[in-house]
Amino acid sequence: MNISQATTFIPQNRIDEFKSLLKDRLTEKRYLHSLAVADEAARLAEILEADVQKMYVAGLLHDICKNETSEQQLQLFSQFGIMLTDIEKASPSVWHAYSGALYIKNVLNIDDEDIISSIRYHTTGKADMTLPEKIIYIADLTEVNRDYPDVDVVRALLKDDIDKAIIYALKYTLKKLSADNKPIHPNTLDAYNFLVLNSEDF
Secondary structure, three states: OOOOOOOOOOOHHHHHHHHHHHHHHOOHHHHHHHHHHHHHHHHHHHHHOOOHHHHHHHHHHOOOOOOOOHHHHHHHHHHOOOOOOHHHHOOHHHHHHHHHHHHHHHOOOOOOHHHHHHHHOOOOOOOOOOHHHHHHHHHHHHOOOOOOOOHHHHHHHHHHOHHHHHHHHHHHHHHHHHHOOOOOOHHHHHHHHHHHHOOOOO
């Protein structure tokens, strides 16, 4: 997708540079996933009247540290004074969201808080998510290449209401983590509780 006409806060040539960087840092499968999330995020942003370019860039860069080793990510945390909780230490699958936010802010010099926070919370969610945070969270789970069980249910709910889609996705995540005896990040529980308590169906 060429989004140079959406807004101009990041020029198209820099977005092209991001794509080249991702090709070098990610596996081919993860790179294609990143492109698909960017497209889905831009599509949702247009429907929901969010900033299309911001969401495209956030979707593009959300997994920029996904293929970094644990040692590389821990080094980044140490460099910028990030202290992991015990739950986070036991959940390395969420580290790339934290390290990705640090990387785009401190290495790529992107200072837009919507982009940074959308990447920071795209794996766990959090209570009272902003619209950009919701868009990247659900775009990551519903991009065209996703094929996990119930993805079509999430996509169907998304056509009607983004919050309903996120609630279902969170329930799926909570069930899977508990079934696998894996720790559940408090932010994920907070995201679920907040959305449910503020749902018209509650």
